[in-house]
Amino acid sequence: MKNQKSERTCRKCGACCKNLLIEIFESDLVLSPSLRPFANAKHKFPEDTERIYSLPSPCPMLNKKGQCDIYLTRPGVCRGFTPNSRQCRMARQMSDKRRKYVEI
Ligand code: SF4
Numbered sequence: 001m002k003n004q005k006s007e008r009t010c011r012k013c014g015a016c017c018k019n020l021l022i023e024i025f026e027s028d029l030v031l032s033p034s035l036r037p038f039a040n041a042k043h044k045f046p047e048d049t050e051r052i053y054s055l056p057s058p059c060p061m062l063n064k065k066g067q068c069d070i071y072l073t074r075p076g077v078c079r080g081f082t083p084n085s086r087q088c089r090m091a092r093q094m095s096d097k098r099r100k101y102v103e104i
Pocket residue numbers: 009010011012013014015016017081082083084088089091092
């Protein structure tokens with residue numbers, strides 16, 4: 001049986017920050033004002049209490065070492081992201097495909 005903890009360990013590959021659409025809230029911008037210049041306002045649906053923004057991809061907060069420059073105050077969606085989830089695996093596959101494409 002595989003170790004469940006190791007399955008959930010983040011590989012720190014940065015694929016999620018490079019490949020996925022990151023949607024954040026106004027409260028995330030209050031916590032991390034450095035994100036504001038990059039945040040594109042999206043439509044606010046009546047059921048949403050806060051305006052939604054999207055970040056460019058790759059995320060501008062991902063530094064050259066593959067680390068998050070605002071790790072301690074990163075948006076809630078980033079805090080809640082689960083390593084080895086379906087989205088994580090999808091992001092890693094996208095990075096693999098991009099790498100293979102560049103190698104060809
Ligand atoms: S894609 Fe998955 S393994 Fe890679 S950094 Fe993101 S959460 Fe971690």
